Amino acid sequence: MLDTMLDAVRPGGVVVNVSIWGAPATVDMQKLVLKEIDLRGTIAYVRDHPAVIKMVQEGKVDLKPFITGRIALDDLVEQGFDTLINHKDTAVKVLVHP
Structure with a gap:
């Protein structure tokens, strides 16, 4: 392309x-x-954060579709990194919680 x-x-x-x-x-x-x-x-990150944060706060962007997984901290390596490395076509953001 x-x-x-x-x-x-x-x-x-x-x-x-x-x-x-x-x-x-x-x-x-x-x-x-x-x-x-x-x-x-x-990669569209430079100087974009304030505008994007504002759009999220105003409800113009729904972040739920971007969250493709939720895992515990203990599963970070096996489920988190492995998912993001080996399933790039479907994994976008994996949230990690204690």
Whole structure:
């Protein structure tokens, strides 16, 4: 998809990659340089927390769908880390309680 975006963007345009890759990405540097593309990466955390917290407080965002598990502290390694590492397609947030 990244290669397709480099093809699609206009010369001098900006491509923003908002994701975490499961493996190192390959970038065609010729496309990047010859079209003078500005390639940026983000995970959408920088300076976003205050606005998101406000949206949650105002009830504009429901966090319940993001909570995919609740576990005890004693189960952190076996159920918490294992779930987030091996089930990335379905696990989003696992809440840990004492």
